[in-house]
Amino acid sequence: MLNSFRYKSRRFFKLLTRPGWLLLLTTVYMVFSTTWSPVEYVELGEAQVVQTTKPQVCVHTLLENEVQERKIKRSLELVREMGATTIVQFFPWAYFEPGDDQYNWTQADIIVRHAKNQGLRIIARLGLVPDWARPATSEGRATTLNYLPEASFDDFAQYASQLAARYPEEIRHFIIWNEPNLSFEWGYRPVDPAAYVRLLGLSYRAIKEANPQALVLAGALAPTNEVQGSPAGLNENIYLREMYSSGAAPHFDALAVHSYGSTEPADAEPSADRLNFRRVEFLRQIMVEAGDAAKPVFITESGWNDHPRWTGAVRPSQRLQYTIKAFEFAQSNWNWAQQLCIWAFRYPAPLNGYPDNFTLVSPEFDLKPIYYAIQDYARGWERSPSGWLPPPEAS
């Protein structure tokens, strides 16, 4: 019996070590190891409610590129635990309608399901043009994902309407495009407020037809000092005025704006020639002048960066102080600002540049000191004393 077993084992081992078999087994192993992955089962968990004393606190998440569902869930748990009520989340057209009229909502379903379960409100940001909806090249150059030809405006509006219809309870706020006053965001073309208003109008009608309860947010305008005719973009104040002159008013329910602090403290006076947190007050003034004072403003991107060398950054200690001051300032002074959303909660992977220093949580889920500071503020917890020592002095 034992001998027979040894004989069979030896034969089997010999078989395995033959070159042909070895090659076959290696190939099979390689094919399986690269294509097969265990199915991830992530429990939704109990439905949660956000505990907060500051409902204005909001963060911009980037879960559309997060591959693992457990990381989507973990991100949204951390958002809730921080005390934020709302997320701005990107729903890229190119991801969810990869072919004309062919939708794949898998990732969107996962994000929406977990956000809802964590008790978070979603503001959907729409953009990114699929290959089928734009020419491969324009004027001899490859078009980018931000290149939306006028011929595809209707298709974009159709996508917006599909998204609104799919999540009628979960998503009630839609931002049409991102920073259309920057040429990079407008597909490397000169920016065009009138064309943007046409896109806004089509999207507004389509979304309202799908869900009359939905709110359409115009913008979101980027703070920039670019003058008329600049190849890089156009000052957001001029752009908004041109939007109004092109008849934008009936096509949006609220204005989305971006309000970065740059290198100045949160309460620094707004300035027409510098970028700072309070510069958004100019946009508000233009709304008032246009008779649109009843519409709220959503600050859908804001914050400070603490990269050690970028000229637009501050030190991490300043970032922490300025961010909390910004929430306090908006709460006390801007009754027209519905949400103040920090860019960005977490990137799924490092971007390997200064933008990494905008986040509150690292890709590996390390919580930065600023996360704890916002949590203390939002949840009304006693503020931690400053976490640093005075400068060392020669004795």
Added chain:
Amino acid sequence: MSKRARLGLSLALLVISMSSLFLFASWTERPADIAKAFPRGIIVVGVDASVPPFASDDGQAVYGLDIDLANAIARHINLPIRFLNIGYYGLYDALISGEVDILISALRVEEARMDDVRYTRHYFDNGLLLVTPADKAIALLDGLAGQKVAYEFGSGADTELRVLEDKNDPVTRLPYELPTYALDSLRLEYADAAIVDAITLRLYQRRFADWRTAQSYLTRDHYAIAARRDNRDAWRLVDGALAALKENGELDKIIALWL
């Protein structure tokens, strides 16, 4: 010859012939074509001039380490050069759409972009350094336990220290508002070690040239130049020029000028 031996021999021959073919192909690769690499007859460089000392913009022109490096590369290739100052988020789009030929902008190598982009060899490493006085070098990892370590609050050094502490016994933390305070703390002997990035240390040592330190990299942060993946000629020319500048010491001179 047995069946098994024949099969083994065939496999060995296959491997040898494939390797020879590969070696032959790389030996006989044609020289890079300058006209194909830079069809405008000029090297258009994309740069985000908001990261000194690598690149800054004074309203008249861009300047900095990356600009000097780009100029040296253009001289080596023997073509004129033009800079396009682009925000960080637009850099790779500008490269892929053909707006620029290469990017020289303190770029870290990103594996995720390698379908579209080729990176050259690196020209600078701005990783985090564990700095100690020259005569008190602390062995990495094991030696830090219980030592007083200075760093900038909330910075990459803060995160890295947490990673080190996860693997080893805790240290006595000395967080400061600025990384230069962390180095002051070390120089003034409040701290046993400091964690700062390579640029911070180099700039600090310009101010305190007599202060001698020992340092070891805790992390690596390599900067490289990017070219479009489908423009192999541009990548070969630029990488070749960078190799030559490293070889002849010009790269070191450029770095020493700014850092």
